[in-house]
Amino acid sequence: MRPEEFKVSYVELSADKYTDQVSVTDEEVEAEYDVRKSIMEEAGAGDARRHVSHILIELNDDRDLDQAKARAREAAKAIADGASFADVAAQYSDDLGSAQSGGELGVVSKGALPEEMETAIAELSPGTVSAPVVTDAGVHLIFVTQEDTATALPSLADLSDQIRADLTKARAESLLNEDVSKLEELLYEHPDLQSPAEQVGVSVVTTDWIDLAAANAPLSLPQVQQALNSEQVRQQGHNSDLIEVDSTHYIAVRIAEDKPAEPMPLDEVSFAIRERLKGELAMDKVQQLAKMAEKTIEEGGNLESVATLFDVEIAEQEGLQRGGAEPAMEVVNGAFSAPRAAEGDASPVSITRLGNGSVVAYQVTSVADGNAEPLSAAQQQAALIELGNVEGQRNFRQVVALLRDEGDVELYPSRLSANQGE
Numbered sequence: 001m002r003p004e005e006f007k008v009s010y011v012e013l014s015a016d017k018y019t020d021q022v023s024v025t026d027e028e029v030e031a032e033y034d035v036r037k038s039i040m041e042e043a044g045a046g047d048a049r050r051h052v053s054h055i056l057i058e059l060n061d062d063r064d065l066d067q068a069k070a071r072a073r074e075a076a077k078a079i080a081d082g083a084s085f086a087d088v089a090a091q092y093s094d095d096l097g098s099a100q101s102g103g104e105l106g107v108v109s110k111g112a113l114p115e116e117m118e119t120a121i122a123e124l125s126p127g128t129v130s131a132p133v134v135t136d137a138g139v140h141l142i143f144v145t146q147e148d149t150a151t152a153l154p155s156l157a158d159l160s161d162q163i164r165a166d167l168t169k170a171r172a173e174s175l176l177n178e179d180v181s182k183l184e185e186l187l188y189e190h191p192d193l194q195s196p197a198e199q200v201g202v203s204v205v206t207t208d209w210i211d212l213a214a215a216n217a218p219l220s221l222p223q224v225q226q227a228l229n230s231e232q233v234r235q236q237g238h239n240s241d242l243i244e245v246d247s248t249h250y251i252a253v254r255i256a257e258d259k260p261a262e263p264m265p266l267d268e269v270s271f272a273i274r275e276r277l278k279g280e281l282a283m284d285k286v287q288q289l290a291k292m293a294e295k296t297i298e299e300g301g302n303l304e305s306v307a308t309l310f311d312v313e314i315a316e317q318e319g320l321q322r323g324g325a326e327p328a329m330e331v332v333n334g335a336f337s338a339p340r341a342a343e344g345d346a347s348p349v350s351i352t353r354l355g356n357g358s359v360v361a362y363q364v365t366s367v368a369d370g371n372a373e374p375l376s377a378a379q380q381q382a383a384l385i386e387l388g389n390v391e392g393q394r395n396f397r398q399v400v401a402l403l404r405d406e407g408d409v410e411l412y413p414s415r416l417s418a419n420q421g422e
Contacts, residue, residue, distance in 0.1 A: 001261050001262065001263055001264065002261060002262050002263070002264045003211050003261055004211075004258065004259065004260055004261045005209040005210060005211060005258070005259045006207075006209070006210060006211075006212055006228075006255055006256075006257065006258045006259070007206055007207055007208065007209060007210070007255075007256040007257040007258075008206070008207045008210065008212075008215070008219060008228065008253055008254070008255060008256060009193050009204050009205065009206045009207075009253070009254045009255075009256040010193070010204070010205055010218070010219065010224075010251055010252060010253040010254070011183075011193055011196070011197045011200075011202050011203070011204055011205070011251070011252050012202065012205075012218065012249070012250070012251045013176060013179055013180060013183065013200070013202065013249070013250040013251075014176070014248055014249045014250070015169070015172045015173050015176050015248035015249075016172075016248075017176075017202070018171075018172035018173075018175040018176055019168060019169075019172045021172070021175060022168050022171040022172050022175070024164050024167045024168055024171070028167060029156075029160050029163050029164050029167070030156060032163050032166075032167060033156045033159055033160070033163055036159070036163070037153060040153055041153070049107050049147070050107065050108065050121060050126075050144050050146070050147050051104075051106065051107055051144070051145045051146040051147070052104075052105045052106070052107075052108050052121055052142060052143070052144055052145070053085060053086070053089065053098070053102055053103040053104045053105060053142075053143045053145055054089075054093070054095070054098070054103050054105060054117070054140050054141060054142050054143065055072070055075055055085075055088060055089045055092050055093040055095075055099075055103050055140065055141040056093050056094050056095040056137060056138050056139075056140055057069075057071045057072045057075070057092065057093075057094060057138050057139045057140075058094040058137065058138040059137075059138045059139075065134070065139070068138055068139040069132050069134075069139055071092065071139075072132040072139045072140075072141055073132065074092075075088050075091075075092040075141055076129060076131075076132070076141055078091075078092075079129055079141075084102075085102065085103060085129065085143045085145075086101075086102025086103065086104075087102075089102050089103030090102065090103075094138065103143070104145070108121070114135040114136065114137070116133050116134065116135050117133055117135060117140060117142060120133045120140075120142050121142060121144060124142065124143075124144045125144065126144045126145065126146055126147045127144070127145075128143075128144065129141055129142070129143050130142040130143070173247075173248060176248065179200040179201075180242065180250055182199065182200055183196055183200050183242055183250070183252065184241075184242045186199055186200070187239045187240075187241065187242060187252055188239075190239070191238075191239075192239070192254070193239060193252065193254050196239075196252075206256050207219070209259060212225070212228050212229065213225075215228075218245070218251055219253070221245060221251075223243050223244075223245065224243055224245075224251060224253060227240040227241070227243055227253055228240070228253055228255070233253065233254065233255055234255060237254075237255060238254070239252055239253075239254050240252050240253045240254065283357050286357060286358065286359050289309060289310060289359065290351060290353070290359040292309055293306045293309055293310070293351055293359070293361055294351055296309060297348075297349050297351070297361075301349075302349065303349050303361060303362075303363055306349060306351075306361040307361075310361070315327070316365075320332055320335060320336075322336050327360075328352075328354050328360060330352045330353070330354050330355070330360070331352060331360055331362055334350055334352050334362070335347075335362065335364050338350065338364055340367055341364065341367075346363050346364065346365045346366075347363050347364040347365075348363065349361055349362070349363045350362055350363065
């Protein structure tokens with residue numbers, strides 16, 4: 001059968017479409033720069049970065065402002081007498097969050113501290129301790145430990161390209177959003193895509209005959225595929241809703257024409273049918289030969305007689321190792337699971353079927369014991385670990401079996417599987 005095919009019409013809206021419709025003047029770029037510069041300045045960008053530490057003497061029920069100032073002066077005297085600011089902070093500061101780290105507040109951004117503290121910080125030179133500073137929290141001693149060189153704010157020339165791109169993008173997205181709102185309504189109001197497309201200035205694209213499941217982008221997108229296979233679009237023949245691919249890309253689809261599934265002409269499928277029939281006949285022949293080979297072996301036949309029956313030569317392969325895939329995994333597994341024959345004898349002839357339907361007759365003609373001596377120390381260690389894992393798993397299974405046989409076990413299927421009842 002030739003699968004059902006469709007011609008699909010769709011319209012797309014994306015911000016890229018509106019970029020050429022937007023212009024940004026030099027004056028607008030300069031005005032935006034001034035706004036951004038004032039915001040950066042207000043946030044302290046461009047100022048020298050100061051690393052600040054402090055000691056806080058809190059006001060509380062047991063300590064008024066005068067007492068707090070007196071304790072602050074006591075702490076300042078200890079620093080003046082040679083004690084480090086960090087040690088004094090650990091002893092005197094009531095700010096538990098910073099006291100244990102020497103009173104360090106780090107690099108403080110503008111507006112992060114009370115105004116009284118920021119004023120004091122601005123007037124301090126690195127390495128000096130402030131006079132007591134009073135805030136609502138208490139009395140502070142402030143220490144500027146380091147001052148980084150001030151960085152210059154970006155110039156208009158530095159930012160103009162980025163500002164122009166940002167303004168262009170924002171205006172294009174604004175136009176896109178207007179058309180998105182308009183197109184959402186038009187898709188409901190019209191029985192086709194042509195009228196809505198014309199009113200928002202886009203073209204309708206119609207594909208050639210396609211299998212929906214094998215459609216190319218953008219029709220291959222999961223959300224578009226879901227819309228195409230919805231009852232609204234596929235069965236009822238309506239426009240889809242406007243589908244948001246991402247915040248700057250939208251699409252609406254409609255089935256323009258459909259062609260039901262139909263039988264393919266014989267000349268187009270005869271080769272595939274012939275190959276399938278040949279495969280089925282070959283499989284039947286293999287099954288017949290396998291049964292004849294099994295009977296031959298039961299009657300005492302050897303590998304040569306099976307080879308004559310199969311009309312093939314006997315192949316010989318040396319050095320098979322456990323877990324190998326040559327000549328076939330099924331043959332290797334069978335060879336290693338067969339009982340070991342006496343020295344000089346071959347194993348009985350065995351027959352196995354491969355995953356592709358083929359049949360192999362084989363026998364083991366000799367076995368060489370494993371030998372760890374040629375292995376490096378690392379290889380021997382890896383082999384021992386693997387053997388330990390195998391033995392451990394075997395012992396574990398035996399213990400579990402013993403517990404099940406002799407233990408008092410009660411099973412709760414509902415706890416083992418949430419859908420046990422189903």
